[in-house]
Amino acid sequence: MVFKRLRQAMGVGGPSVETVLADPSCRPGGQLAGRVRVTGGDHPVDVSYLALGLVTRVEVESSEAEYDTDQEFGRQQVTGPFRLAPGQRHDVPFRFAVPWETPLTEMYGRHLPGMTMGLRTELEVARAVDQGDLDPVAVHPLPAQELLLDALLRLGFRLAGADVERGHLYGVRQGLPFYQEIEFHPAPRYARTLNQLEVTFVTDPQQVQVVLEIDKRGGLFTEGRDTFGRFTVDHATAHTQDWTTHLDTWIRQSLSRRGLLS
Incomplete structure (x- = not known):
């Protein structure tokens, strides 16, 4: 069109x-x-x-x-x-x-x-x-971005929306004065411990820097706090990874370290 x-x-x-x-x-x-x-x-x-x-x-x-x-x-x-x-x-x-x-x-x-x-x-x-x-x-997403987004969909996460925030992410090489946060409702397997998962891509010609932010649920004896994870994905080799397993492992380990997932 x-x-x-x-x-x-x-x-x-x-x-x-x-x-x-x-x-x-x-x-x-x-x-x-x-x-x-x-x-x-x-x-x-x-x-x-x-x-x-x-x-x-x-x-x-x-x-x-x-x-x-x-x-x-x-x-x-x-x-x-x-x-x-x-x-x-x-x-x-x-x-x-x-x-x-x-x-x-x-x-x-x-x-x-x-x-x-x-x-x-x-x-x-x-x-x-x-x-x-x-x-x-x-x-539209690049192939490497699409692989990660599809993996979240397979894990049961549901797209909520997105926004763009002015500022720079700590520890991330970033050229533009803003970054995008793509928000997901939690997958059923994490629904009792997660409020939301946010994904940020900071991309260059060689790779995608991926920032994951977990917004945990607070309870009677726990305080809800955000957990961050960062890793890079090379455009050339992104298709060789099992991203569904990788993301599931990272989320479970992040929650387990804080005693929120058995």
Whole structure:
């Protein structure tokens, strides 16, 4: 499906911009291909640049408040300055490199609740910057990520949703100023001891850093606390591991060490 947008960029009589994606689906580390058509208005203008950027919704926590905001990332300039005559069409083909750490928006064949992602086109004319609406983008898991997610499904975990939080994870090499948490309801075998399992992927061209967070249930004589686990998965060898067994073993050992699982 091709998403289109046609809008007036700089007021009455100004240029208009139409952005067309050849395919709105992608994976982290992949590309989005398409073209931007800038059409001149009723007077000549000097365009300073045309740029593209991915935008997602990010949760920000501070000592004063907690709020959501749009976060642009992976920004790329696709043209330098050019002159646009009245009524002239200027087509700009592009290949937008999707950052490796881009959050996922699609899982198990459906949209991931809580996630938004879009490609924004920005045009500057006479020092006035116009940012258009978002063209929706669907980000699917990489094979290594998909193997881990499928393993959780086989263990009986149920997808709850996801969010993106601003900040950096301790002990993890991270390029973007935010990270995604994918939330799962506990599998039946863990339901009496777990509230939730959260998974974070921080990916680069060679491997996926995986952060698991267990939100344990509190009881009459125990306090619910989070437990973290970290490991890396190489893209090239991910298919050689039994991830169902690996994840089940880690969760059981984490709970057993705290006397929550016999």
